[in-house]
Amino acid sequence: MTEIQTPRLLLRRWRDDDLVPMAEINADPEVMEWVGDGSVRDLDETAEDIERWEEQWDEEGFGLFAIELLASGELIGFTGLSVPPYLPELEHEVEISWRLGRQYWGQGYASEAAAATLEFALQDRGLDRVIGIARLGNDASENVMRKLGMEREREATHPVHGYSLFVYAIDLTEYEA
Template sequence: MTEIRTPRLLLRRWTDDDLVPMADINADPQVMRWIGDGSVLGLDETAEEIERWEEEWDEEGFGVFAVELLASGELAGCVGLSVPEFLPEVLPAVAIGWRLGTPFWGQGYASEAAQATLEFALQDRGLDRVVSISRMGDDASENVIRKLGLTPERETEHPVYGHALAVHAIDLTEYQG
């Protein structure tokens, strides 16, 4: 089982106990504002999402981690790697992304989890390049992207929802770990 410990977080695979807390995070309009079409997800959609993430682990050797606070054992959200099939123009690519519940915002958890995941991608999984795809105007994600050292690559449009997207990238030769 793949796990990563940071000073404050445990990044791990998903368990049945994660479904309800992740569904609560996905039900928050503030959290989901910048994701997909901005719609909240219910329990069934969250279960399907976690199942897809776990399948990607099995098929690709990487995926989306559950992010747990070491101090309390609370599920803070998720961070991880996925193939951005929704945006064919950037393929082949592996994208890094994150989603935390609002009580966990503004404390550096997203940056801490994303930095550990980026290191995992480039050093442990041997990927040569990682991208991040964010909606234009999502300043919090842009801040994390800058901290990770990803640089702007292109602006494009979501092929289904039509909103503006920013694609940032980093390759192994640029990574400062």
């Protein structure tokens, strides 16, 4: 079982009791504002998401971690690695992403979890490069990417929704520098 512990967090695979708290996070319009078309996701959609994330672990050797607060055992969201299925020009890239419940914003959890995930990607999984994708206006995600040492590489357009995206990247040599 793949787990990563940081000073405040446990990044781990998904469990059955994660469904309801993750569905509550996905049901918050403010959390989902920057995801896809901004629609919230219900319990069944969240269950499908978690099943897909777990399948990706089995197929790719990486995926999205559940993020648990060490102090309380509470699920606060996810972070992890995936291949961005919505951008065909990036189908050979691995993206780092995160989604946290609104009550956990502004406390450094996203940066802490993402930094551990980036190290996992480049050191443990042997990836040479990781990208991050942020929708235009999602300053919080861009800030996390910059904290990780990622640099804005280019702009893209979401093929379905038509909004602008920024693609950030870091490679192994930049990470080790």
